[in-house]
Amino acid sequence: MTVAIALFTQDLRLRDNPVLHAAAAGGREVVPLFVLDTDLAATGFATPNRQAFLVDCLRDLDASLRAIGGHLVLRHGRCAEQTARLAEQLGAESVHVAAGVTAFAGRREAQLRERLGERLTIHQQSLTVAAPGAVTPAGKDHYAVFTPYFRAWQRLTARTVRPAPKALRTPTGLTGEPIPTGRPDSPALPPGGESQARRRWRAWSPDRYEELHDDLAADGTSRLSPYLHFGCLSPTELLQLALRRGGPGAEAFVRQLAWRDFHHQVLAARPSAARRNYRDRGDHxxxxxxxxxxxxxxxxxxxxxxxxxxxxxxxxxxxxxxxxxxxxxxxxxxxxxxxxxxxxxxxxxxxxxxxxxxxxxxxxxxxxxxxxxxxxxxxxxxxxxxxxxxxxxxxxxxxxxxxxxxxxxxxxxxxxxxxxxxxxxxxxxxxxxxxxxxxxxxxxxxxxxxx
Ligand SMILES: Cc1cc2nc3c(=O)[nH]c(=O)nc-3n(C[C@H](O)[C@H](O)[C@H](O)COP(=O)(O)OP(=O)(O)OC[C@H]3O[C@@H](n4cnc5c(N)ncnc54)[C@H](O)[C@@H]3O)c2cc1C
The missing domain is CATH 1.10.579.10 (DNA Cyclobutane Dipyrimidine Photolyase, subunit A, domain 3)
Known part of the structure; x- marks a missing residue:
């Protein structure tokens, strides 16, 4: 039986997950892998609030995988090193990962490629609806202004939503490290995970979004941003759910999803904008x-x-x-x-x-x-x-x-x-x-x- 590794990063879900879907295709054994990346920890990005939310996401993902016959395999260390080691150990024929847009994700992908070569597949349209670079103005590598980007984005055909796998087989005897615990800085942090994300979407309606989204006291926005950041919900599926619902509220909500894609395509083209002025205006x-x-x-x-x-x-x-x-x-x-x-x-x-x-x-x-x-x-x-x-x-x-x-x-x-x-x-x-x-x-x- 051939083995494929689904390397989870910012796509902590079963539904509409191109990485998991591709790994599970053809009835292979699948290793759903998450690496608690020491390189990421060294950047200071894994703060207590996001770490606590991540722990919820991993627990939920593991529970959902167990419900279909698999389980999450957790490793701790440098992502490419850990993934390659596991691939060697299991003789995995393929490793799948979602494309990221940050400089950090770019380095991780390069390290994975170096170690895994042709066995690595990087999947676009996992973190965003449109892949960065899917639409560009003539002669440029990205859109620098939202409105023309949004017009071009609306003309794109979104990919089809992939179902969650109904069953999964993880190689027998394969164990991982235990999911750690997390202690947030903020006492009222929302709970993480795909199940919570779907609960939130079902409990919230975009119908009054246009009217209420700027009303601070009404608190009428979706509060889905953490679930989108960790990929507990697929932006493509969310787009399709909103379009199906229709109406001015849902349309205004879709526009916000496009803002998210817009910023992702800017960063993908200009990773330095994470630190340096995108347009320097001589501010002192x-x-x-x-x-x-x-x-x-x-x-x-x-x-x-x-x-x-x-x-x-x-x-x-x-x-x-x-x-x-x-x-x-x-x-x-x-x-x-x-x-x-x-x-x-x-x-x-x-x-x-x-x-x-x-x-x-x-x-x-x-x-x-x-x-x-x-x-x-x-x-x-x-x-x-x-x-x-x-x-x-x-x-x-x-x-x-x-x-x-x-x-x-x-x-x-x-x-x-x-x-x-x-x-x-x-x-x-x-x-x-x-x-x-x-x-x-x-x-x-x-x-x-x-x-
Ligand atoms: C200074 C500043 C910093 C911000 N930092 C972040 C951040 O770190 N992470 C983050 O996800 N958003 C950030 N935003 C954008 C926005 O404020 C949040 O996405 C939004 O408030 C999340 O709440 P919601 O899920 O209820 O949004 P909704 O209004 O329900 O919108 C739905 C989704 O659209 C996306 N979205 C909405 N507004 C924007 C926007 N302006 N830019 C990009 N995507 C958007 C989000 O993914 C959001 O979940 C920032 C905005 C400002 C002005």
Missing amino acids: WWHSEPEAQAWREGRTGYPIVDAGLRQLAAEGWMHNRARLLTASFLTKTLYQDWRIGARHFLRLLVDGDVANNQLNWQWVAGTGTDTRPNRVLNPLVQADRFDPQGSYVRRWVPELAGIQGRAVHRPWLLPTHPAGYPTPLIDPDHLSHRLRAGRGLLRPTPPDPIR
């Missing part, structure tokens, strides 16, 4: 560690900003509108380097993703793909528009929980300043005056530039 960021730390702790004195950062600390997740306005506050109001914020998000976000995080941060900072790089989000206007009753702030900032209505957004106007809540880092009059005067960045000439 202002550096103040006390201000950066106040921002991280959700103690800027701007309630809407602080609410977002505290949601992040508590849940390991933040509403998209809050991500936008907290990021804009750091980069455009405090005029601090986007990498400071991106690093903090990546430490805590359970959906923390190099493509989506770094490129969204660059979009907000004006160094990325936004066609209006001078856009500044006024935190007070954002608060009035997207949290008109102040409920989101009261939910996350206990010092302000007793203040009724939208007055909660301007505690400095109250007769007594709420006990324990900080005064604003930036004088609100100064902020409003500068924004009304149409000045983009509040601090264009920092005294202590970092270059």
